[in-house]
Amino acid sequence: xxxxxxxxxxxxxxxxxxxxxxxxxxxxxxxxxxxxxxxxxxxxxxxxxxxxxxxxxxxxxxxxxxxxxxxxxxxxxxxxxxxxxxxxxxxxxxxxxxxxxxxxxxxxxxxx
Amino acid sequence: xxxxxxxxxxxxxxxxxxxxxxxxxxxxxxxxxxxxxxxxxxxxxxxxxxxxxxxxxxxxxxxxxxxxxxxxxxxxxxxxxxxxxxxxxxxxxxxxxxxxxxxxxxxxxxxxxxx
Numbered sequence: 001x002x003x004x005x006x007x008x009x010x011x012x013x014x015x016x017x018x019x020x021x022x023x024x025x026x027x028x029x030x031x032x033x034x035x036x037x038x039x040x041x042x043x044x045x046x047x048x049x050x051x052x053x054x055x056x057x058x059x060x061x062x063x064x065x066x067x068x069x070x071x072x073x074x075x076x077x078x079x080x081x082x083x084x085x086x087x088x089x090x091x092x093x094x095x096x097x098x099x100x101x102x103x104x105x106x107x108x109x110x111x112x
Numbered sequence: 113x114x115x116x117x118x119x120x121x122x123x124x125x126x127x128x129x130x131x132x133x134x135x136x137x138x139x140x141x142x143x144x145x146x147x148x149x150x151x152x153x154x155x156x157x158x159x160x161x162x163x164x165x166x167x168x169x170x171x172x173x174x175x176x177x178x179x180x181x182x183x184x185x186x187x188x189x190x191x192x193x194x195x196x197x198x199x200x201x202x203x204x205x206x207x208x209x210x211x212x213x214x215x216x217x218x219x220x221x222x223x224x225x226x227x
Contacts, residue, residue: 004154031212043116043203044155044218051212089154097168097210099145102154 002027002094006103014111019077021106023090028071031098035064035075036089038105044089048075080110114138116219118204124225125194133189133222137206144187145205145216146179155203161187162210194226 003026013019023033032051036044048057048064050073056065061078077084087107091100117136125131137144143162147155157171161181169179176194181187191198201221207214 034215036218043220044205046215046217049213049215091154095168097160097162098143098207098212098214098216099157099160099168099171100147100155100216101157102147104152104154 002030002092002101004090004092004101004103006088006090006106008106009104010107010109012109012111013080015080015082017080017110019075019080019084019108019110021075021077021088021090021108023073023075023103025071025073025092025101027094028068030068030092030094031096033064033066033073033090033092034100035062035073036091038087038089047088080108082110082112084108085110116204116206116217118202118219118222120222121220122223122225124227126227127194127196129194129226131191131194131224133191133202133224135187135189135204135206135219137185137187137204138217139185141206141208141217142184143207143210143214143216144181145207146187146189147203147205149201149203149221151200158189158202191224194224196226199224199226 035047050066063076087105089105091102146158149155160168205216205218
């Protein structure tokens with residue numbers, strides 16, 4: 001069974017600092033990996049999707065890397081802003097119906 | 113355009129009652145997923161539909177849980193004889209097809225509380 005771990009569970013940084021969020025997974029035979037953002041009481045918003053053949057994806061201030069062989073992904077958020085405060089979830093799919101296995105998330109607070 | 117919608121947003125029920133949770137996916141999306149999220153945890157997979165058929169129901173915890181998608185669009189998750197342990201946020205997601213590059217788009221969820 002795929003196990004997804006996110007460390008740290010919580011992170012607090014001053015505005016302007018770069019954020020580094022880590023995700024590890026036990027089964028490296030994945031199809032894709034997605035990073036999501038969740039605001040309190042809200043659903044999930046997809047940030048980036050990396051296919052298994054890709055090494056990274058970028059969108060604006062966000063960059064996600066994937067190292068399948070070591071079972072790791074890292075989400076970088078440059079020049080953090082208070083609006084980046086949220087919980088960030090990592091999820092992987094290991095079956096061809098692409099159902100997702102999620103980590104418990106990293107809750108980020110960006111202090112103004 | 114319209115995203116994934118779920119109704120009701122909140123549902124409070126008593127132990128032993130029956131509940132139905134509704135999901136309206138993005139128009140034209142053929143794949144639909146249900147997940148359940150307990151407090152402080154990531155979502156856990158329940159069931160996946162491709163079109164009208166339940167292609168993977170391996171995440172349903174027991175036979176009190178059932179889901180349908182009769183016309184390949186709206187889906188309903190049904191829970192019989194609810195238990196306090198069923199309290200959670202139930203999330204629905206849809207994607208365009210069932211391809212490796214397809215992003216799953218999530219609805220806001222239904223918060224179920226069983227008293």
